[in-house]
Amino acid sequence: MQHLLSVDDINEKFILDLWERASDQKDNFSSSLKNKILTNLFYEPSTRTSSSFYSAMVRQGGSVIPINNVKFSSAIKGESLEDTIITMGTMSDCIVLRHPEIGSVSRAAKVSSVPVINAGDGKGEHPTQTLLDGFTIFYNNKEKIDNLRITMVGDLKNGRTVKSLVKLLSRYSGNHFNFVSPPDLRLPKDLLPKNSFQTEKIEEVISDTDVLYVTRVQSERGSNHQYSLSLDQLNLLPRKSIVMHPLPRVNEIPRAFDNDPRAKYFDQMLYGLWCRMVLLENVMS
Numbered sequence: 001m002q003h004l005l006s007v008d009d010i011n012e013k014f015i016l017d018l019w020e021r022a023s024d025q026k027d028n029f030s031s032s033l034k035n036k037i038l039t040n041l042f043y044e045p046s047t048r049t050s051s052s053f054y055s056a057m058v059r060q061g062g063s064v065i066p067i068n069n070v071k072f073s074s075a076i077k078g079e080s081l082e083d084t085i086i087t088m089g090t091m092s093d094c095i096v097l098r099h100p101e102i103g104s105v106s107r108a109a110k111v112s113s114v115p116v117i118n119a120g121d122g123k124g125e126h127p128t129q130t131l132l133d134g135f136t137i138f139y140n141n142k143e144k145i146d147n148l149r150i151t152m153v154g155d156l157k158n159g160r161t162v163k164s165l166v167k168l169l170s171r172y173s174g175n176h177f178n179f180v181s182p183p184d185l186r187l188p189k190d191l192l193p194k195n196s197f198q199t200e201k202i203e204e205v206i207s208d209t210d211v212l213y214v215t216r217v218q219s220e221r222g223s224n225h226q227y228s229l230s231l232d233q234l235n236l237l238p239r240k241s242i243v244m245h246p247l248p249r250v251n252e253i254p255r256a257f258d259n260d261p262r263a264k265y266f267d268q269m270l271y272g273l274w275c276r277m278v279l280l281e282n283v284m285s
């Protein structure tokens with residue numbers, strides 16, 4: 001049984017195979033997951049991730065038990081995460097789990113009789129977002145993911161998508177990272193790759209960027225900054241660069257940039273659906 005708890009659980013071969021199959025999913029409605037049931041167990045809010053797994057499952061003929069609001073589940077009666085996982089393992093073939101605590105997914109995997117997929121564990125990781133983020137770069141960069149200048153902006157301390165993506169991108173040679181944030185929202189030191197530069201000023205790095213990855217301030221995790229990039233700043237980006245954001249967006253990117261050909265943040269959602277279709281098929285069929 002293969003759990004997906006961290007980017008560390010998947011190797012380059014697995015990822016490349018998934019990306020190569022992902023774009024074939026464009027108009028794919030199959031029955032490869034017929035008679036399979038997925039549990040979506042979300043202890044934190046989600047729009048994209050839970051719906052993306054839901055859609056990926058249904059498009060392949062499977063069904064979903066959606067537990068999106070644990071207020072209406074037995075957790076509110078005091079049931080432990082472990083007992084809920086054992087319960088859902090008897091009723092489904094895979095559990096997608098989002099939970100506010102780092103390490104929750106490992107606790108779940110220890111007792112689960114079915115594969116567990118981490119859909120975000122607090123400030124920890126978000127490996128399926130990384131699969132789609134990596135695919136976005138791969139797909140828009142002639143199937144290459146090395147020798148890039150990557151600029152990451154925002155709440156790098158508390159954002160889990162950044163942490164998983166940095167882990168993935170630092171495996172490929174020649175990637176250089178610029179991290180732009182206020183000093184108190186910097187990426188934790190143990191995650192800083194060798195080839196990286198930290199600054200508070202986007203102007204220092206934006207014109208030397210292939211991939212701009214913008215994130216929101218995680219106010220629910222105690223951050224209280226506000227920031228937004230202006231159109232003037234974004235227009236300093238090279239013409240061939242791409243702009244990504246895991247979403248939800250608050251004010252980080254002005255809506256006036258949405259139709260710019262460099263803006264890929266809405267495309268990312270479609271890529272996420274394709275990547276999750278392949279992932280679920282790998283895990284369950």
Ligand code: NCD
Pocket residue numbers: 048049120126129159160161215216246247248
């Ligand atoms: C992200 C998350 O939940 O970590 N959202 C997502 O899954 N696309 C990013 C965020 O909430 O800021």
